[in-house]
Each structure stands twice: as C-alpha cells, then as structure tokens.
Amino acid sequence: MPGHHQVDALGHAGPYRAVHREAVPDVTGACAAELSIVPRLFVQRSLAALRRGVSLPAEARGKALSRAAELFATGNFGGLSAEAYQHCVSRVSGLPLPVVRAAASIIADTARQAQTSAYAALPRGAVTSWSDRATREGAAVWTRRGEVFAVNAAGNHPGVHALWLEALALGYRLAVRPSRKEPFTPYRLVAALHEAGFGTDQIVLLPTDHSVADDIVNQADLALAYGGDDVVAKYANNTRVLTQGPGRSKILLAGADWQDHLDMIVDSVSNEGGTACVNATAVLVHGDPAPVAQAIAERLRALPSLPPEDERARLPVQPVAAARALEQFLLRHAEGTTAWLGKDGVVEELGDGSAALRPAVFQVGRADAPQTGIELGFPCVWVAPWSPSDGIAPLRHSLVVTVVGGDDTLIDSLVQEPTIRNVYVGNHPTYWMRPGVPHDAYLGEFLMKTKAVLSS
Amino acid sequence: MAQHSSYSDPILDCPATETPRPEELIEAAMKWHFSPQTGSPYWLERAKSLPFDPIRDVRTFEDLKLFPNVANELRDVRAEDLIPRGYASLSDLYGVYESGGTTGAPKRVVCMVDWMDRWLAFSQRHLDARGVPRGLNWLALMPDGPHIFGAALREGARRSSGILFTIDMDPRWVKKCIAEGRAEDAGRYAEHLIHQARFLLQTQDAGVLITTPPLLERIAKYDDLVELINRKIKIIQWGGAHMDADTRRLFQTEVFPGIQMQGGYGSTMVLGGSLERTDAGGTDWCIFDPLSPYISFSVVDPATGHPVPYGQRGQVVMNHISKGMLLVNNLERDTAVRVEPPPGQMGDSVADVKPVASFDNQQVIEGVY
Numbered sequence: 141m142p143g144h145h146q147v148d149a150l151g152h153a154g155p156y157r158a159v160h161r162e163a164v165p166d167v168t169g170a171c172a173a174e175l176s177i178v179p180r181l182f183v184q185r186s187l188a189a190l191r192r193g194v195s196l197p198a199e200a201r202g203k204a205l206s207r208a209a210e211l212f213a214t215g216n217f218g219g220l221s222a223e224a225y226q227h228c229v230s231r232v233s234g235l236p237l238p239v240v241r242a243a244a245s246i247i248a249d250t251a252r253q254a255q256t257s258a259y260a261a262l263p264r265g266a267v268t269s270w271s272d273r274a275t276r277e278g279a280a281v282w283t284r285r286g287e288v289f290a291v292n293a294a295g296n297h298p299g300v301h302a303l304w305l306e307a308l309a310l311g312y313r314l315a316v317r318p319s320r321k322e323p324f325t326p327y328r329l330v331a332a333l334h335e336a337g338f339g340t341d342q343i344v345l346l347p348t349d350h351s352v353a354d355d356i357v358n359q360a361d362l363a364l365a366y367g368g369d370d371v372v373a374k375y376a377n378n379t380r381v382l383t384q385g386p387g388r389s390k391i392l393l394a395g396a397d398w399q400d401h402l403d404m405i406v407d408s409v410s411n412e413g414g415t416a417c418v419n420a421t422a423v424l425v426h427g428d429p430a431p432v433a434q435a436i437a438e439r440l441r442a443l444p445s446l447p448p449e450d451e452r453a454r455l456p457v458q459p460v461a462a463a464r465a466l467e468q469f470l471l472r473h474a475e476g477t478t479a480w481l482g483k484d485g486v487v488e489e490l491g492d493g494s495a496a497l498r499p500a501v502f503q504v505g506r507a508d509a510p511q512t513g514i515e516l517g518f519p520c521v522w523v524a525p526w527s528p529s530d531g532i533a534p535l536r537h538s539l540v541v542t543v544v545g546g547d548d549t550l551i552d553s554l555v556q557e558p559t560i561r562n563v564y565v566g567n568h569p570t571y572w573m574r575p576g577v578p579h580d581a582y583l584g585e586f587l588m589k590t591k592a593v594l595s596s
Numbered sequence: 597m598a599q600h601s602s603y604s605d606p607i608l609d610c611p612a613t614e615t616p617r618p619e620e621l622i623e624a625a626m627k628w629h630f631s632p633q634t635g636s637p638y639w640l641e642r643a644k645s646l647p648f649d650p651i652r653d654v655r656t657f658e659d660l661k662l663f664p665n666v667a668n669e670l671r672d673v674r675a676e677d678l679i680p681r682g683y684a685s686l687s688d689l690y691g692v693y694e695s696g697g698t699t700g701a702p703k704r705v706v707c708m709v710d711w712m713d714r715w716l717a718f719s720q721r722h723l724d725a726r727g728v729p730r731g732l733n734w735l736a737l738m739p740d741g742p743h744i745f746g747a748a749l750r751e752g753a754r755r756s757s758g759i760l761f762t763i764d765m766d767p768r769w770v771k772k773c774i775a776e777g778r779a780e781d782a783g784r785y786a787e788h789l790i791h792q793a794r795f796l797l798q799t800q801d802a803g804v805l806i807t808t809p810p811l812l813e814r815i816a817k818y819d820d821l822v823e824l825i826n827r828k829i830k831i832i833q834w835g836g837a838h839m840d841a842d843t844r845r846l847f848q849t850e851v852f853p854g855i856q857m858q859g860g861y862g863s864t865m866v867l868g869g870s871l872e873r874t875d876a877g878g879t880d881w882c883i884f885d886p887l888s889p890y891i892s893f894s895v896v897d898p899a900t901g902h903p904v905p906y907g908q909r910g911q912v913v914m915n916h917i918s919k920g921m922l923l924v925n926n927l928e929r930d931t932a933v934r935v936e937p938p939p940g941q942m943g944d945s946v947a948d949v950k951p952v953a954s955f956d957n958q959q960v961i962e963g964v965y
Contacts (some may be wrong), residue, residue, distance in 0.1 A: 153850070159841035159880040179843045181813050185850065188817070 145173040145228075147218060147323050150330050150345035151182060152189035162320060162349075166231040167448060167457045168493035173228070175323050180352050186344045187315060187359045190288045193341030195311040198268070200337070202255030205309060208329070208336035209251035213244065217331040218324075225328055227449055229298060233322045234494070236413050236446075236453035243298040243412075247329065250302040250575050257576040258309035261584025270593045280590040286361020288313050289587065292353055293326055294366035294384070295319025296517060297416050301326055303384075304364060306583045308333070314343040317356050323347055357381060362587060382586045386515050387417025387539035389570040392526065392554075393425045394546030398432050401544050401567050405432075406439045408542065408570040410499060413456040414519030417539050418571040418579075422512035424526035424534060426545070430478075433503045433523035437480035440499035440519055445488040455496045456518050463487045463495040466516060470500060473514055477522075478503040486518065507534040532557055539580060540570040602684035603634050608919035609710070612717035618657060618889040618942040621917060626650045629922045634682030638673050639922060642666065657892065657942050660915055660924045661901070667865060667926045670695075670703035678706045680920065694742035695864045697768045707744060707867050708920030715868045716752050718887045722871045723756070726856055728831050732803030733759040735829075737793055737811050738836060739767045744864045745836065749806060761800055763792045767836070786814050790821070797824040805829045809839040816851045826852060835860035838930075838949050841880045859884065861949055865926050866891050866916035873938075873945070881947035883935050890918045892943030895934035898927070903944070909933050912946060 147164065148155040158176035166172040178186075196204060214222055226244055230237040250257070262268065266280035275281065289312040291304045301316075308314055318326040323345075330345040346356060357363040363381045365371055372385035391405055398405070408420035425432045446453040458466070467487045474482075482500030489495045497518035504511050504522050507530040511522045526534065532553050535541050541554055542564045554563045561580050564572055573579055607616050607624035616624075629635045630643050630650045643650060648662050670678075675692045683689075690712045694702035734753040740746025740762060753760035773782040789811065796802065805825060807815070812834060815821050825832075832847075832855055839859060848857060861884040862869015868891055870884035886893050895910040896903055904910035912932050915924040932946035 159845065177842075179840050179846075181816060181843045181846050181851075184813065184817060185846065 144171055145219065147173050147175045147327050147347070149176045149178045149182070149347055150327070150334065150340070151178065152186040152340050152344060154340055156182070164232055164320065164323065165459070166494075167234045167459055169459050170493075172232050173324075175318075175320060175347050177320075177347055177349055178352075179348075180355055183315075183346055183348060183352055183355050184359070186346055187288065187356070189341045190313040190315060190344065193313050193339065195287075195313060195342060196337065198255070198311065201309055201311065204333070204337035205251045205254045205305065208332040208338075209248040211332035211335055212251060212329055213248040215332060215335070217328045217335075220324070220328070225324055229322060229324050230448045230453075232324070233295065233297075234413075234448050234457035235297065235415060236455065237449045237451060238453070239413050239415075240298060243302075244325075246299060246573075247302045247305075247325070251305050251329075253575040254305040254309040258306035258584055260576045261578075261582030261588065263590055266590045270595055275593040275595040277596070278592060278594040281593045282584075282588050283591055284311060285587060285589050286312070288315065288360045288362075290315045290317070290356045290360030290363040292317045292357055292363065292365040292367075293319055295322035297412060298322070298325040299412075299416065300366060300384070301329055303579065303583065305329075307364075307587055308338065308343065310584060310587055312362075312587060313341070315356050315360060316343070316345050317353055318345060318347050320347065320349075364583075382583075384417070384580065386513075387419070388421050388513050388515050388537055389418050389540040390512070390535055390538045390542075391420050391423045391570065392535060392541060392543045392546065393423065393427075393432065394526070394528075394543055394550060395426050398425065398544070399435075402435055402439065404542070404567050404569050406436055409436065409521045410440060410443065410454065410519040411569065411571050413454065414497075414499070415456050415517045416571060417515075418573070419519070420521060420540075420542070420570045421515045422522045422524060424507055424512075424524050424530075426526050426528070429503055429523045429525045433478075433480045433501050436521060436523065437499075437501040440501060441481055443499060443519070445490065445496035445498060447490060447492075447494070455498060457490065457494050457496050460487070460489055460493055460495045463497055466497065466518070470514075470516060470520065473511060474500075474502050477505075477509075477511060480523075482520075486520075513537070532560075535560060540564065542566075542568055542570050602688070603628075603682035605919065612714045615940075616889065618892075619655060621889045622655060622657070622659070625917045625919070625922060626654050628682060628919060629680060632681075634680055636680045637677040638669075639680075641677075642669075660917075663924045665925045665927055667703055667923065670705065670865075670923075671701045673704065675704055675706060678704070678921070679708075682919075683708065691744075691747055693744040693747065693864050693867075696739075696743065697771070702742065703865060705744075705865060705867060705921060705923070707747070708918075711867055711918050711920045712748070712751055714890060714918070715748060715887065716755055718868070719748070719752055719871065720756065722858065722874065723831070725874045726831065726858065728804070728856070731757045732830060733761065733801050734804040734806060735761045735793065735796055735800070735802035737763050737765060737789055737805075737807040739765045741766070743767070744867060748868070753804075758804070759800075761796045761802060763789055763796075765789055786811060790814055790818070794818075794821060797821060797828065802828055803830040804833065805831075806833045806835075808836040809834055809843065810837055812847065813843070816847070822851060826855065829855055831856040831858060833858050833860060835862070838951065839882065840950075841882065841948065844882055845880065861930075861946065862886075862891070863914055863926075863928055865923060865928075866914045867918075867921060869914070870946070879947075881933065881935075883945055883947045884932075884949070885938060885941060885945045886943070888937070888940075889942040891916055892941075893932075893946055895932055895944050895946060904934050906934050906936050909948070911952060912949070915943070 160177045161174040163171040164173045226240045229240045266282040289307045366384045372383045375381040448457045480501040486498045487495045499519035507526040536559045540562045690707045859872040870886040873883040892915045894913040898911040912928040932949040935945040
C-alpha cells in the first residue's frame with residue numbers, strides 16, 4: 141500500500157517504520173493510514189531503555205509538559221498539521237469533528253496543568269522530597285511505587301490520553317500502546333513530548349498486536365488498561381494494574397422538576413457524540429418516567445446525521461457493518477421495553493459505506509432493569525422509574541452520578557458508596573471534568589505512596 | 597527386516613554433491629517406492645487403495661497432487677513398515693524421528709543414512725557460501741530426542757570438525773504448559789534453558805549458535821549474554837519457530853550487529869526443509885529455498901488447493917521424495933508468502949512464514965519454543 145499516510149512507532153531509538161504495517165480504516169472502510177506494528181523484541185528493548193532511563197527533575201518535567209501542550213495544539217507531527225490531525229481522527233473514529241477539536245484542546249490544557257494537577261493528590265501530611273526540612277523531624281515523603289508505567293490505551297475518544305500525562309508529571313517513564321483504531325492522538329502527543337524534551341528513554345509509543353499487549357503491561361512496574369468488563373475482571377486482583385472500565389454514568393432525578401434540567405440531561409447523553417464513559421447511560425426518575433423519556437427523545441430526534449468531519453456533526457459515525465451490529469445488539473436487548481426513539485433501529489447510512497448512529501431512548505419498567513447497565517458508543521439512554529424505596533442500589537457501579545433533588549441523606553449515601561466514583565449534585569452534566577479534580581480517583585493515589593523519612 | 601543384498605538406482609543414489617532433474621527423480625522414486633522388491637511395506641499396501649498407478653501416472657511436480665495426504669496415518673504405522681525393502685538392513689537406518697506433536701499424537705518418519713548425507717551436504721553448502729569457517733564449535737539450544745533437528749546438528753558439527761555443546765529441550769512440555777494456560781511455567785522453562793546456556797557461553801568457545809526465535813528473544817534480555825554472543829559467535833542459525841521481518845531486522849541492526857543470521861524452515865515430516873536464501877536481493881523478507889527436488893513446497897489457497905499468486909499468502913504444502921522416504925502433499929500448519937523459486941528449483945520458495953490460527957480443530961500453539 142504505497143503512498144498511504146504512515147503512523148510510525150516511536151521507540152527507544154526514535155521513529156520506527158515497521159515492515160509489518162496495518163491499515164487504519166476510516167468510517168467507510170478505506171485505508172486512512174498505515175500503522176507500524178512492532179514485535180515483542182522491539183517492546184522488550186524499548187522497555188529496557190525506559191528502565192535504564194533517568195527521569196527529568198520535577199521542574200523540568202513541568203516546563204516540558206507546557207511546551208508539549210503548545211506543540212500538541214499547534215505543531216506539525218508525522219506530516220499532519222493540527223487541523224489535518226483532527227480531521228483524520230474524526231474520519232477514523234467517527235467522532236464529530238467538534239468533539240475531536242474540543243478533546244484536543246482538553247489534552248493540551250491537561251498537559252499544561254499536569255504538574256499542578258498531579259500534585260493535587262499529595263497527601264496533606266506528606267512532602268515531595270526527602271530534602272524538605274520537614275524530614276529533619278521525620279515526615280512522610282511522597283514517592284513513586286515504580287519507575288516504568290505502561291498504558292494500554294483505548295481508541296473510543298481522544299480524551300483518554302489526557303489521563304496519563306499526570307504519570308509523566310510525577311516522574312514516571314511511560315510506554316503507551318495506542319489503540320490500533322485511533323493511533324493518531326497518542327502518536328501526536330508522544331511526538332510532541334519528545335520534541336518538548338522527554339527523551340526516547342522516558343516515553344515511547346508501541347503499537348502492537350494483541351498478543352504482545354500483555355508483554356507491555358507485564359514488563360512495566362505499573363500499568364493502566366482500558367477495556368470492558370472482561371479487562372476489569374482480568375486485572376481485578378492485580379494491584380499493579382489500574383483499569384478503566386465501562387462508565388455506566390447515570391442521572392438521578394430524585395424529586396425536582398425535571399423540565400428545568402432537560403438541557404443538562406440531553407447534553408449528558410449526547411455530548412461527545414455519546415461515546416465517552418462519562419455520557420449518561422441511564423436516567424432514573426422519581427415519578428413517571430414517560431414524560432421525561434418523551435422529552436429527551438424529542439430533543440435527540442433533532443440531531444442531524446452527517447459525516448463526522450462536518451462542522452455541524454453531533455452523532456458518531458461507524459462503518460455500516462459495525463453500525464448494524466450495534467443496532468442488532470441494541471434491539472435484542474431492548475425487547476420488552478418501551479421505545480421512545482430508535483424502535484426500528486438507529487442506523488442511518490450516509491451512502492459511502494458509513495452510517496451515523498442515531499440516538500435511542502428506551503423506557504424500562506424498574507430501576508434495577510438490567511438494561512440500565514448497557515453502555516453503547518452513541519447517544520443511547522435507558523429511562524427508568526425510581527423511588528426512595530429503591531435506594532441507591534440501582535446506581536451502583538457508575539463512574540458518575542448526577543443527582544438532582546433529593547435530601548442530604550441520599551447524597552450522603554451516594555458519596556459514601558464505594559462503587560460510585562463521582563457524584564455531581566445539581567444541574568451538572570455527567571461529563572463535567574476539570575484538571576485537578578479526579579476523573580476516577582487521582583492517578584497519584586495509584587502511582588504514589590508515602591514513606592517515612594527522618595534525615596536529621 | 598531380512599538380510600538381503602541392497603538395491604541401487606543411479607538417480608536415487610547419485611552423489612550428494614549432484615542434483616538430479618525433478619522429473620528423473622520423480623520417475624526413479626515412483627519405481628522405487630512402488631515396486632515390490634524395493635518399496636516399503638507401508639506404501640506397497642497403501643498403493644492398493646490409490647485410484648491411480650503411481651509408476652505410470654506420476655511423472656511431474658503437478659502429478660504429485662494425485663496423492664492423498666497420508667501424514668495422519670504416520671501416527672500409527674510401525675516404523676519398520678516405513679523402511680523401503682530395497683535397503684539391505686537396519687544398518688542403513690539413521691533413526692526414527694517424530695513430529696513436534698503440536699497438532700495431536702506425534703507422526704513418525706524414518707531417516708536413512710544416505711538422506712542424512714544429502715541434508716548435511718545441503719546445510720554445509722550454505723555455511724560455506726556464507727564464509728563460515730570449518731572447525732567452529734556449535735552451541736545448540738534446540739530440541740533433540742525424537743526430533744530430527746538434534747540428530748542433524750550432532751552429525752553436522754562432527755562433519756565440520758567442531759564440538760557440539762547441547763542443552764536438553766523438550767518442546768512438547770512447553771506446548772503443554774501453554775495449552776493448559778500455564779504460560780508462566782513455559783517461561784520458567786525457557787529461563788532454565790538460558791541459565792544453562794550461560795555456563796557454556798561463559799566457559800567454552802563456540803562460533804555457531806543454534807536456537808529458536810523465542811529463545812533468542814529471551815537471551816536478548818540479558819546484556820551479559822548479548823555481549824558474550826557478540827564476542828564469540830560468528831553465525832546464529834535459527835529455526836523451529838517463526839521470526840517476523842521486524843524482529844529479524846532488530847536482531848541484525850541492534851542486538852547482534854556483525855553476526856550472520858541464517859534461518860531454517862522445515863518440518864520433521866519432510867526430514868529437513870529449507871534454508872534462508874543467502875542473497876535475498878535487498879528485500880525485508882527472509883526467503884527460504886528448499887532442498888529441491890528432494891524437498892519441495894507449494895503455497896496454496898487451502899480452500900481450493902490451487903497455488904496462490906506470487907507475493908500472496910497461502911498455506912504451505914510440503915513434499916519429500918528420496919530413496920528412503922516418500923511423503924507428498926503434506927499440508928503444513930504454516931502460512932507463507934509464495935516467492936518465485938531460483939532457476940531449476942522444483943516448486944515454490946516461501947517467505948514470512950507464520951502459523952495458521954487453528955489446524956485440524958486443535959488450537960496451534962507456538963510457545964517459547
């Protein structure tokens with residue numbers, strides 16, 4: 141396939157164009173680029189280089205991250221300008237271009253602030269260096285649990301790459317395995333970090349096939365892995381691996397007048413094209429859920445089906461076959477529910493081999509209906525009745541719960557529930573995020589530990 | 597086997613330095629294997645159920661397709677019944693060897709002394725072409741025992757006036773570990789092998805290292821072993837598993853620069869196979885040319901059995917035709933890219949060999965071996 145755009149590996153010796161390259165298809169199935177796939181030996185040597193590497197001092201890390209933020213936002217990497225990069229991501233991931241652009245801007249912001257936000261996790265009693273005066277009396281020093289951190293990344297949304305920047309800020313050396321579906325974002329970010337001063341013995345990009353992915357995780361000290369329930373289960377008892385699994389974010393309308401919050405609800409379902417773990421999967425309604433479902437459906441129905449690179453695009457686009465498979469899955473699981481939108485399917489073909497995934501709104505009969513846990517990569521929401529007697533059980537295992545109305549006892553129990561990871565009280569969309577406020581706990585809680593140092 | 601005088605044939609018994617033309621080898625071999633005085637009990641019996649007459653109908657490479665793939669029958673046949681009657685006695689037998697057992701119960705083949713001579717002459721021609729001097733010691737981290745590789749190494753080192761240092765390796769145990777989901781045990785076994793190799797590399801002179809790609813990868817983790825190899829070894833011969841083009845390039849440019857590497861690709865079922873083309877003309881691929889016409893390959897579409905176009909991937913079919921053995925149309929567990937043969941070679945050359953995902957309903961497991 142000569143003439144295709146190339147996405148190289150960024151290994152211990154710099155960019156590497158492999159003999160073994162894989163096509164990265166766009167939403168029509170056409171080859172958008174070729175990705176170099178590196179073998180096990182390459183991974184082994186790059187990980188060895190990271191292990192031998194020396195991290196930059198904290199201050200230099202902060203400066204290099206800021207510089208990388210600018211380069212990522214505006215530079216030219218792998219032959220792609222910022223604009224071309226965003227277009228490319230949109231075409232291969234099917235994410236609406238405005239979503240990609242916003243995500244790129246968030247990644248740059250996160251890089252700029254990574255040094256500050258990473259240290260937001262610093263325990264109040266701890267200092268960051270043994271040379272701090274506090275250690276003369278004996279003090280906790282915040283230290284890394286390891287040196288080399290591996291990221292087995294997802295490709296659903298560029299935003300996933302904002303998370304691991306804090307590991308770099310904390311002085312870890314990183315191996316990033318990109319998703320083979322969307323390698324452009326991590327390529328651009330790692331290339332920018334290299335140019336900004338992080339050496340190839342401090343961060344590498346290792347595109348590999350599935351069989352080598354475990355090597356990266358196993359050879360690092362600590363790792364971050366994205367995936368479904370299977371990945372979460374696989375690493376459940378592995379204290380070296382942090383997983384980012386399904387979000388299953390929810391909105392609980394616990395009593396307030398829901399009409400005032402309709403914008404927030406619709407936005408929570410459909411912002412980011414409905415592709416993020418922070419998009420609302422279920423809305424639980426105290427009272428009759430039907431008018432809520434109807435109102436959400438009315439609003440979502442208006443979203444246009446457009447190619448992803450269209451400025452007005454809001455819905456995700458997939459190859460027709462993939463879209464049809466999702467549709468079948470949805471309709472099979474929606475049996476026995478009341479359809480407000482998407483009764484006859486969600487696929488609208490765009491005529492070029494791709495299809496927009498249109499929103500779906502289904503009403504289920506119980507707060508604990510199993511459908512409320514079905515998270516799909518487009519605006520798809522399950523609306524359920526809820527009453528205080530249901531308690532918070534139906535809201536467990538959620539990345540985000542936005543709760544509107546409800547008393548302090550309810551909010552207390554949501555905040556105390558270990559399997560609910562973020563709670564937003566009031567008219568705040570489930571996708572709300574800000575650097576310095578944890579997305580799924582501070583990464584620093586996983587990467588760092590305190591140790592006592594007495595240095596008088 | 598009763599004592600009797602041995603039969604000979606000018607084509608089948610030609611000197612190991614000479615190469616018969618494909619058609620004359622096929623004609624001579626069909627006569628030999630399907631004549632009551634010279635053929636093996638196995639083939640003479642099997643011929644009764646063939647819907648064609650091998651002596652009359654099989655004359656060209658193309659005609660070999662008439663034969664059914666009998667490889668699975670070799671799991672049960674008595675070894676004695678595989679030896680052509682034309683040999684005088686068991687003193688002509690070098691040994692009985694078995695397939696790896698990757699896809700079920702092992703299959704057995706007989707290797708006669710005259711075949712070992714031919715294979716070693718082929719192997720030595722390649723070493724000479726690469727300028728590897730005689731008299732180097734060999735260090736092998738390769739399977740021995742029922743696997744023909746060990747026997748060929750023992751004989752090869754002896755004939756090239758070197759000492760062979762060996763380490764025990766049982767690839768079937770490794771495969772079993774992996775099949776049972778105990779990859780960690782397989783890893784520990786590989787480390788155990790490498791630990792033993794370290795003693796030899798540290799204390800002995802060795803110029804030729806023979807091992808498998810997965811073990812070579814593990815060796816590359818240890819800076820001290822890499823340093824010892826770079827200091828002592830002149831050529832690394834690899835085989836027994838596959839090596840992709842990027843891994844090969846990394847070995848040659850980063851890990852073992854300046855050391856020649858030569859790949860081998862074959863199968864116990866054809867008593868050998870092919871060696872890496874010495875001058876591949878600048879391609880990234882490692883191209884394998886078989887010991888033609890005795891061993892020949894076709895790269896086919898498994899659905900139709902027809903050859904795929906050159907440059908395309910298909911499944912590898914192997915043939916062995918010699919005085920001591922006849923096994924044709926053996927569909928191997930590998931896929932490869934079909935490559936144009938050098939002039940005069942029977943059948944295809946192959947490149948970028950990979951295992952197929954599943955074979956005969958058994959999951960194929962490559963493992964550290």
